[in-house]
Amino acid sequence: MTTEKIELPEKLISLFDGPADIRAAYGGRGSGKTRSFATMSAVVGYCLGKRGIRGIILCARQFQNSLADSSLEEIKRAIADYPFLQNYYTIGETYIRSKDGRITYAFSGLDRNIASIKSKGRLLLCWVDEAEPVTSHAWNTLIPTLREEGDGWNTELWVTWNPLRKEAAVEKRFRNSKNVRIKSVQLNWRDNPRFPDLLNRARLDDLKNRPESYDHIWEGGFLAQMEGAYFATGLAIAKEEGRISNVPADPLMTFQAFF
Structure with a gap:
């Protein structure tokens, strides 16, 4: 054998x-x-x-x-x-x-x-x-x-x-x-332990210049944001830096939602 x-x-x-x-x-x-x-x-x-x-x-x-x-x-x-x-x-x-x-x-x-x-x-x-x-x-x-x-x-x-x-x-x-x-x-x-530098440069370029499609292309997310979405850049960077998470609700705080 x-x-x-x-x-x-x-x-x-x-x-x-x-x-x-x-x-x-x-x-x-x-x-x-x-x-x-x-x-x-x-x-x-x-x-x-x-x-x-x-x-x-x-x-x-x-x-x-x-x-x-x-x-x-x-x-x-x-x-x-x-x-x-x-x-x-x-x-x-x-x-x-x-x-x-x-x-x-x-x-x-x-x-x-x-x-x-x-x-x-x-x-x-x-x-x-x-x-x-x-x-x-x-x-x-x-x-x-x-x-x-x-x-x-x-x-x-x-x-x-x-x-x-x-x-x-x-x-x-x-x-x-x-x-x-x-x-x-x-x-x-x-x-991927063999993730090439060339692809990493393309990834970082997408993160900076095309954040609305970054999550879908590189992180396996569903295609949810439209091209040019206003908050796409901030959301993509926050996710990349691990700043999006679940937090406990504060019962003394008022919830407000804006659309």
């Missing part, structure tokens, strides 16, 4: 630890969640393939008109980071598959091809990236197709997204679920 070391943001270690049916991560730009999920998909394929298990790892998005819109390149780069994954997978211009022929990657859009997923064969893992716009109909069609299981494993659904609307289907279904088989975590730029 050999041991390999995989680097992940700390919050994702517990997310990928132990059994689950669904593993979900949401948050702002620069969190490292997409690269981490791409890496772990290859690791799962490696582990299952080495056990002699054959099947498909499906990478899906709501909108995918071509492979250029898919997670293909992200997974290629993730595999390139680890020699043991490079040695296990064959990578072509339009495909990724294991050299032993047991594991194959497939890429699909849910808006047009959701029904065809049923005929893709044995799905070992389905990762839906950029999942914010995925509809309830798509989830209701996709999830029942993920039904394979074996000795110590079952087909898992992985979901990653940048929050936009509180009423989105992905929010209602996966965030803060009471189902113990659904694990979810919020991941933002400060959780």
